[in-house]
Amino acid sequence: MIERSVSTQLVSRPQVEGWPLLALAALVLGSLALAALSQWEKRHQPEVPVIAVLQTRSLVFSDGPGGDVLIRDPQSGEQLPSITGEAGFARGVLRSLAQARLRAGGAAEQPFILNHQADGRLILNDPVTGREVDLAVFGPTNVAVFQPLLEVRQPSPSGASR
Numbered sequence: 155m156i157e158r159s160v161s162t163q164l165v166s167r168p169q170v171e172g173w174p175l176l177a178l179a180a181l182v183l184g185s186l187a188l189a190a191l192s193q194w195e196k197r198h199q200p201e202v203p204v205i206a207v208l209q210t211r212s213l214v215f216s217d218g219p220g221g222d223v224l225i226r227d228p229q230s231g232e233q234l235p236s237i238t239g240e241a242g243f244a245r246g247v248l249r250s251l252a253q254a255r256l257r258a259g260g261a262a263e264q265p266f267i268l269n270h271q272a273d274g275r276l277i278l279n280d281p282v283t284g285r286e287v288d289l290a291v292f293g294p295t296n297v298a299v300f301q302p303l304l305e306v307r308q309p310s311p312s313g314a315s316r
Contacts, residue, residue: 205273208271213226213234213265214228214262220238222237223237223244237299255280265281275289276289276301
């Protein structure tokens with residue numbers, strides 16, 4: 155039988171020296187410098203100006219017949235004019251917000267918030283996910299789809315809503 159003896163010598167390990175060591179040191183120091191720069195920039199960013207909201211309205215959107223988008227004011231229960239025809243932009247924005255809301259566990263019955271800001275922008279906000287869409291960046295034609303939804307509704311003379 156052959157006996158194996160355990161060697162008492164240490165196993166040699168590769169040594170890193172020369173330019174590979176300098177490259178590793180530069181990588182570590184560069185990472186630390188970038189992290190420090192990032193933290194410094196976060197502390198020295200200018201404050202974001204607060205823009206006043208001139209008008210706001212809660213809206214619930216749902217699918218209607220023939221691809222129409224039905225719109226309801228959840229506070230008054232009023233049915234608003236539907237989005238029909240060539241309003242693919244509106245459908246796309248609403249579909250994107252609705253899908254993100256469902257992924258976040260929100261319900262379709264929860265209203266979206268449409269804000270008209272003092273700087274003229276029209277913002278559609280989903281309070282469930284925190285997502286906001288600045289409708290003005292898509293052009294005046296697309297803003298015109300949502301602008302009528304902010305028109306002030308006068309209560310009926312009897313004081314009852316529809």
